[in-house]
Amino acid sequence: MSISWNSIEGAIELGLLYALMALGVYITFRILDFPDLTVDGSFTTGGAIAAVMISNDFSPWLACLAAMAGGMVAGACTGLLHTKGKINGLLSGILMMIALYSINMRILGAPNKSIMGMDNPFSGEHVMVLIIIVVLVFKIMLDLFMKTDIGLALRATGDNKRMIRSFGANTDVTTIVGVSLSNGLVALSGAFIAQQSGFADITMGIGMIVIGLASVIIGEAILGARTVFWATLAAIVGSIIYRIVVALALQVEWFDTSDLKLITAVIVIIALVFPTMQRSMKQRSLARKRTEELMRSGGQQAKGGM
Amino acid sequence: MKKKFWMSLMMAASMMVAAGCGNNSGTGSESEGSGSTTGGGSEEKSYQIAISQIVEHPSLDATREGFIAALKDAGIEENKNLKIDYNNAQGDSTNNLSIAQKISGDSKNDLVLGIATPSALALAQQVKDKPLLFAAVTDPLGAKLVTDMDKPGGNVTGASDTNPEAIVQLADFIAKNLPDVKTVGLVINEGEPNAVVMADNAEKALATHNIKLVKAPVTNTSEVKQATDSLVGKVDAFYITLDNSVVSAVDTIIQTANSNKIPFFSSDRDTVEKGAFATVGFKYYDHGYQVGEMAADILKNGTKPGDMKVTVPDKLDLILNLKAAEAQGITVTDEMKAEVKDQENNIIQ
Numbered sequence: 109m110s111i112s113w114n115s116i117e118g119a120i121e122l123g124l125l126y127a128l129m130a131l132g133v134y135i136t137f138r139i140l141d142f143p144d145l146t147v148d149g150s151f152t153t154g155g156a157i158a159a160v161m162i163s164n165d166f167s168p169w170l171a172c173l174a175a176m177a178g179g180m181v182a183g184a185c186t187g188l189l190h191t192k193g194k195i196n197g198l199l200s201g202i203l204m205m206i207a208l209y210s211i212n213m214r215i216l217g218a219p220n221k222s223i224m225g226m227d228n229p230f231s232g233e234h235v236m237v238l239i240i241i242v243v244l245v246f247k248i249m250l251d252l253f254m255k256t257d258i259g260l261a262l263r264a265t266g267d268n269k270r271m272i273r274s275f276g277a278n279t280d281v282t283t284i285v286g287v288s289l290s291n292g293l294v295a296l297s298g299a300f301i302a303q304q305s306g307f308a309d310i311t312m313g314i315g316m317i318v319i320g321l322a323s324v325i326i327g328e329a330i331l332g333a334r335t336v337f338w339a340t341l342a343a344i345v346g347s348i349i350y351r352i353v354v355a356l357a358l359q360v361e362w363f364d365t366s367d368l369k370l371i372t373a374v375i376v377i378i379a380l381v382f383p384t385m386q387r388s389m390k391q392r393s394l395a396r397k398r399t400e401e402l403m404r405s406g407g408q409q410a411k412g413g414m
Numbered sequence: 415m416k417k418k419f420w421m422s423l424m425m426a427a428s429m430m431v432a433a434g435c436g437n438n439s440g441t442g443s444e445s446e447g448s449g450s451t452t453g454g455g456s457e458e459k460s461y462q463i464a465i466s467q468i469v470e471h472p473s474l475d476a477t478r479e480g481f482i483a484a485l486k487d488a489g490i491e492e493n494k495n496l497k498i499d500y501n502n503a504q505g506d507s508t509n510n511l512s513i514a515q516k517i518s519g520d521s522k523n524d525l526v527l528g529i530a531t532p533s534a535l536a537l538a539q540q541v542k543d544k545p546l547l548f549a550a551v552t553d554p555l556g557a558k559l560v561t562d563m564d565k566p567g568g569n570v571t572g573a574s575d576t577n578p579e580a581i582v583q584l585a586d587f588i589a590k591n592l593p594d595v596k597t598v599g600l601v602i603n604e605g606e607p608n609a610v611v612m613a614d615n616a617e618k619a620l621a622t623h624n625i626k627l628v629k630a631p632v633t634n635t636s637e638v639k640q641a642t643d644s645l646v647g648k649v650d651a652f653y654i655t656l657d658n659s660v661v662s663a664v665d666t667i668i669q670t671a672n673s674n675k676i677p678f679f680s681s682d683r684d685t686v687e688k689g690a691f692a693t694v695g696f697k698y699y700d701h702g703y704q705v706g707e708m709a710a711d712i713l714k715n716g717t718k719p720g721d722m723k724v725t726v727p728d729k730l731d732l733i734l735n736l737k738a739a740e741a742q743g744i745t746v747t748d749e750m751k752a753e754v755k756d757q758e759n760n761i762i763q
Contacts, residue, residue, distance in 0.1 A: 113519075118512075218607060219607045220557065231539065312508075
């Protein structure tokens with residue numbers, strides 16, 4: 109088996125495009141502490157809006173913006189269902205996700221919309237630099253947003269709703285803003301993927317939430333999440349690593365593609381268990397040191413004490 | 415399962431640590447097909463073909479088998495002078511994209527095959543410098559895989575699996591032999607491009623005989639039973655298109671059709687063999703075989719895909735299942751049988 113650099117390069121490219129989706133998942137799961145399942149639907153919404161607009165000769169960049177706006181509307185609906193409608197968070201995401209299936213079909217007009225052969229910035233041969241710039245711009249913008257007043261209120265909402273309410277922040281608003289922003293990024297990622305692969309498909313968002321979570325968790329295990337800066341970087345790196353592993357798994361002869369889900373599960377399990385194991389090892393060695401110290405000092409005391 | 419889990423664990427770990435380490439299972443088969451003198455054919459050229467298939471499914475699998483058989487008949491045989499890199503996305507869009515990237519990154523491929531629309535599309539976006547064939551694609555023009563069915567131009571050609579004549583002939587058959595049928599029920603997943611195209615054609619074809627088409631939508635295999643049950647009492651016959659989700663659950667439709675004595679028409683031979691009553695269709699194996707012949711032509715004679723026209727299934731025939739007819743309360747007349755061209759193979763006892 110020889111690993112071709114080409115497929116690794118392709119994997120990094122895909123990883124970067126999916127990284128925006130991972131950033132979106134990071135906002136809901138890690139910052140807001142809100143299990144948002146809208147992602148599976150809003151990813152397709154983004155791809156659908158972009159594909160339809162591009163095939164109607166709109167500028168691809170305008171299509172991306174429209175896709176992001178569409179995702180933000182979807183996210184805002186989920187946020188409204190949860191905060192104003194008092195529907196359980198998990199359920200409001202699921203409701204929005206299934207509602208979006210029909211909406212996406214309406215947008216696409218057919219299950220599969222091809223934009224093959226139409227020029228767009230992401231369908232070229234070497235678009236790596238462009239993609240890196242776009243992803244970094246969104247990462248930095250997100251970092252800066254999290255330092256603003258509303259961003260800080262948003263982060264505090266995830267930590268302790270009651271406390272931040274007592275400071276006069278409206279947690280309903282922050283939740284809606286957060287979920288909306290998250291799904292905007294997810295839809296944007298869908299728009300990029302549709303352009304890069306040359307078509308949008310009604311099934312393109314299925315399983316997205318799992319991939320997003322896996323990316324966030326893998327990244328955190330490697331880079332940690334000490335500050336927002338590192339956490340967002342971790343989501344991007346995690347997304348790239350996930351894609352590379354998939355590319356490598358595809359190169360192995362005796363792997364079936366059906367094993368990919370198992371590999372994903374295993375990677376996430378390793379990423380989750382590894383830090384805990386490290387911690388417990390540290391604590392154990394610390395405990396051992398303490399015991400030795402105590403034994404020594406205790407031994408001396410015992411001499412004098414009796 | 416447990417063994418596989420540990421294997422995957424080790425594999426995943428070793429891949430994370432040392433990307434690029436060779437693994438023996440791969441190199442073994444590579445040396446076989448590297449064109450080195452292995453006994454007999456010393457002057458034989460060896461080939462590598464990569465296949466991407468969207469999901470495991472009887473029709474699509476039969477397409478692949480037919481493709482490989484045609485190559486074998488042309489003297490290009492797997493494990494002799496042909497290495498096949500087969501990938502299946504298991505219905506997962508993201509896997510589909512990763513597979514297309516992997517295939518386009520492998521410079522050893524002489525030819526690439528995409529089975530079903532999403533696979534073909536993902537490949538077409540990535541593979542620009544190798545001959546790319548597609549199979550089991552319903553609407554190559556609509557999917558923008560080719561711009562012209564007769565002269566595709568670029569590096570892409572293949573076979574469409576829809577002959578628009580098929581549904582017209584089936585509608586004629588229904589109107590002529592089962593005059594009581596006034597409404598036909600269709601269980602359909604409108605998330606599948608091929609199903610949507612075919613349903614539109616069916617609606618038009620049936621309308622010419624004043625037969626109404628009633629749709630029951632599903633979004634996945636698990637909803638098929640309920641959708642079928644919802645049609646009972648409302649329709650005089652069932653019809654299904656080449657709809658992957660519905661075809662996968664065809665057994666439940668057969669059960670409902672048999673227990674309620676409703677004639678069940680389908681769109682491919684495989685489902686009639688399973689227990690639908692009739693179709694006007696072809697074998698997916700033959701469809702794949704057609705594409706395999708195109709592949710052999712490209713590999714051996716250097717024909718350019720851009721000069722090969724996109725084919726459609728040409729061996730259309732009425733296919734009847736007599737057992738199913740009995741179960742669904744249909745009397746098969748001699749007139750019906752007379753419409754079958756190849757009576758030996760296409761009247762299933």
